[in-house]
Amino acid sequence: MNAQYVFTLSSGEEIPVIITTRRGVRNITLRPRVVPKREIDITKPWLVSERAAINFLISKQSWLECVFQKCPTKVVLRPGDEIEFLGRCVQLVHNPDMRSNKFSADGSQLVIGGASDMFERRVRDVIKAEFLSAVKNIIRSVPSEFWPRRIALRDTTSRWGSCSTTGTMSFSWRLAFAPVDVMRYVVMHELAHVKHMNHSPEFWMTVRELYGPGVERAKRWLKQNGGQLHQWF
16 A cells, blocks of 8 residues: 655755555665655555654654755756766757767767657767766776676666676766766776775775875765766756
8 A cells, every 4th residue: 555745855845755555564664766756765564554654754854854965856958958977068959850869070069869758868878878988998998907897887876886796897877977087986996896895905005006196086076976966867
């Protein structure tokens, strides 16, 4: 059984709340979500009242404020807007007569083809493809002993990158909106995990050897500004 409420942040934004009752669960669980839309999911045991679930939600006000503040309200992109990614600022143009997407000769415009209701999705797909290409170029700049077996793109809210023991490296494609040096830091961070699957002093020494000066600056930027990378799409 589902019930819907609204949770109001101090900013005045109203976040939909979905309460789900399930048999077999013992505790109330609270999951704020920011993609694909901003909402709060609550799962409660069968014998716990909805009022108790809402009271639990209210008790987590400060934490929820922090979560949604770090992941700002989505900005809808339209033809004529400018967006910065991978260190360049481009104007978005829509040409419904085109089937494909392309950059202008000087790179100052990204021309999106197809129907208008696919505009944002096509912009996102171009950015993801450009980001993947940039990540591969960064990886090629280090010795091949650090190269992953596979690269995957993710859209996560808590981790910018990960490295599995099977050799797969995953990156949040939203790093495309970060300064290039910050994106490069995350890549080098994950590459260092090929040698050290931990965060030991030896690991950080490897990160600094791969990245060069400025590791702490890049880490600090991501901590302070990472939430802003979720404002689109």
